[in-house]
Amino acid sequence: xSTPELTGDVSPQQNFATAINMALDEALAEDPAVIVFGExxxxxxxxxxxxxxxxxxxxxxxxxxxxPISEQAxxxxxxxxxxxxMRPVAEIMLMNFMAVAMDxxxxxxxxxxxxSGGQTGVPLTIRTMAGVVGGNGAQHSDMVEAWFAHSPGLKxxxxxxxxxxxxxxxSCIFDDDPCIFVETLSLYFGTKGSVGESxxxxxxxxxxxxxxGTDLTVVGYGKPIVEALSVAERLEREEGCSIEVIxxxxxxxxxxxxxxxxxxxxxRAVLVHEAVQRFGVGAEVAARIHEELFGELEAPxxxxxxxxxxxxxxxxxxxxxxxxxxxxxxxxxxxxx
Amino acid sequence: xxxxxxxxxxxxxxILLRIYETAEKIRYSDERLRTMLMSGQVRFNYYSVRxxxxxxxxxxxxxxxxxYVITTYRGLHDQIAKGVPLDVLFAEYMGKATGxxxxxxxxxxxTHAASGLLVTTGIVGGGLPIANGVxxxxxxxNEDRVTVVNFGDGASNIGAFHEALNLAAVWELPVVFxxxxxxxxxxxxxxxxxxxxxxxxxxxxxxxxxxxxxGNDPLAMHTAAGTAISRxxxxxxxTLLEARTFRFFGHSxxxxxxxxxxxxxxxxxxxxxxxxxRTRLVADGGxxxxxxxxxxxxxxxxxxxxxxxxxASDYPEPTELAADVYx
Numbered sequence: 001x002s003t004p005e006l007t008g009d010v011s012p013q014q015n016f017a018t019a020i021n022m023a024l025d026e027a028l029a030e031d032p033a034v035i036v037f038g039e040x041x042x043x044x045x046x047x048x049x050x051x052x053x054x055x056x057x058x059x060x061x062x063x064x065x066x067x068p069i070s071e072q073a074x075x076x077x078x079x080x081x082x083x084x085x086m087r088p089v090a091e092i093m094l095m096n097f098m099a100v101a102m103d104x105x106x107x108x109x110x111x112x113x114x115x116s117g118g119q120t121g122v123p124l125t126i127r128t129m130a131g132v133v134g135g136n137g138a139q140h141s142d143m144v145e146a147w148f149a150h151s152p153g154l155k156x157x158x159x160x161x162x163x164x165x166x167x168x169x170x171s172c173i174f175d176d177d178p179c180i181f182v183e184t185l186s187l188y189f190g191t192k193g194s195v196g197e198s199x200x201x202x203x204x205x206x207x208x209x210x211x212x213g214t215d216l217t218v219v220g221y222g223k224p225i226v227e228a229l230s231v232a233e234r235l236e237r238e239e240g241c242s243i244e245v246i247x248x249x250x251x252x253x254x255x256x257x258x259x260x261x262x263x264x265x266x267x268r269a270v271l272v273h274e275a276v277q278r279f280g281v282g283a284e285v286a287a288r289i290h291e292e293l294f295g296e297l298e299a300p301x302x303x304x305x306x307x308x309x310x311x312x313x314x315x316x317x318x319x320x321x322x323x324x325x326x327x328x329x330x331x332x333x334x335x336x337x
Numbered sequence: 338x339x340x341x342x343x344x345x346x347x348x349x350x351x352i353l354l355r356i357y358e359t360a361e362k363i364r365y366s367d368e369r370l371r372t373m374l375m376s377g378q379v380r381f382n383y384y385s386v387r388x389x390x391x392x393x394x395x396x397x398x399x400x401x402x403x404x405y406v407i408t409t410y411r412g413l414h415d416q417i418a419k420g421v422p423l424d425v426l427f428a429e430y431m432g433k434a435t436g437x438x439x440x441x442x443x444x445x446x447x448t449h450a451a452s453g454l455l456v457t458t459g460i461v462g463g464g465l466p467i468a469n470g471v472x473x474x475x476x477x478x479n480e481d482r483v484t485v486v487n488f489g490d491g492a493s494n495i496g497a498f499h500e501a502l503n504l505a506a507v508w509e510l511p512v513v514f515x516x517x518x519x520x521x522x523x524x525x526x527x528x529x530x531x532x533x534x535x536x537x538x539x540x541x542x543x544x545x546x547x548x549x550x551x552g553n554d555p556l557a558m559h560t561a562a563g564t565a566i567s568r569x570x571x572x573x574x575x576t577l578l579e580a581r582t583f584r585f586f587g588h589s590x591x592x593x594x595x596x597x598x599x600x601x602x603x604x605x606x607x608x609x610x611x612x613x614x615r616t617r618l619v620a621d622g623g624x625x626x627x628x629x630x631x632x633x634x635x636x637x638x639x640x641x642x643x644x645x646x647x648x649a650s651d652y653p654e655p656t657e658l659a660a661d662v663y664x
Contacts, residue, residue: 062477068507073500076466081474083455107460108467116448117439118661152662176664
């Protein structure tokens, strides 16, 4: 398993964005309870700013609709439709705009099942784009998945590959809990892959071992786990290091079993994500590793995240903000000792 | 609940009697809860609805259990009028395992889906955007269901109000935005919070009818609610209905309401809409004194029995904590 194992081999190669479009199309076709809305998602408005919803309003009519720029209204409408049995997929264009809708997400979507004693579940999905992509600056680039992972009741998914994007989005849509589905902007039009057969779902909460290894485990998600895989392959090729690379894919609930099993064998762990390092998802994973495996570790668990600053604009600053390949490689070397 | 929506009692007096029945049930429930809170027999955050009873009592005549109501933490009147059974309602207020939400929601977060009381939110303005989604589902499924979302004057100043009204109008959703303007948002008088005389004026900005009605006038409230609900039901879209009223006991139970001029409160309480309606029924309405007293006896028994049930019920087991966080 030294290279990513792409499931199935029946469909043409898709990029991340077309995989999203296919998942939405399949979900809409499968269940009339599925509805899609958000800013500019209908075809007359362009089928989404990244074309992820292109063709869907033409095919499904009023079940796919563009909204005003009203994030509270968008998420609130999704909450309301969900509690009466629809499966809404709301698009909040960029993850920073989730801040505008936090009341609906955290106080309502996350809690209505619990507060009602199980009477009203909230089977909604919020799709949102995030991540540093070159010049989008402080209010259009943040990865704030930790906010949502810290809220009981929500599930948080961050795929890094087209097949995972498609299979996990289908799982989110048909899951009975509210799911935050984070699409990394920098991965949209990158690596293509087969996305498997129609309707194929990938379970929420399961990690994927991208590469097996015995000396150290890298755990992460999103763009940095793609970078970590390249680093691990190079170090193995050039220096004979055996590094296991685990893509969490789901941040909440995360796959403790696979991670603890791997680190239990390798005794060394490096955690990577694009979100700022402080108070990030990596801190939670590191704490759990220390709680379960403290006496067995050969080195302290290392974390690699972005600098604790707003996302900057200038290219030199943006490069300094993210850890990137050099930061990941340095943490791996340091932890290998 | 009567499913033959829209078929109102032919006789005006019968309409008034039905409004009174619900209003008196609310008034007596509120009185009993406040007495029990005062004595320390029970403890919970309570936002008294005394003075606002007529609004949901008159509105409910136009709704069936198939229709949806969303309300706020000051919601006892809306919950009772929508038909939430009193035993599970009071048990929920007291945090008991037998409560509508198994004691996990409490008075600020009551849901009773079977009655169509879908959401009680503790967040000012939080219910309005949700009402749109509920109504969108009904519209897309071609269901004959209207959604009434209740909120206070304070909520009309929060962003969610404006986003929700705009979207409801654009999508022509079957929603009634029912603003119970009790003249105070928490401790601040409404005229200090907005620079226009009536909340219903805001409807103009979104392209929907805006109506102000005396929420304490049973027939006027009944007519205004009927117009708005019928409009939603026949596919003509949303209405902003402002029902003016007054809360007798401040923002939350125990607040000293020193921020309310004593004279204003005294005047409102002297014009208490529930006994006023009773007097009207007996004196002018041709409803016999005996019939009203019989009704009140039934109401007292129902409320007292429900309270006894709630008091006798147990709190949930600690193991219940982890349930219902996820499906």
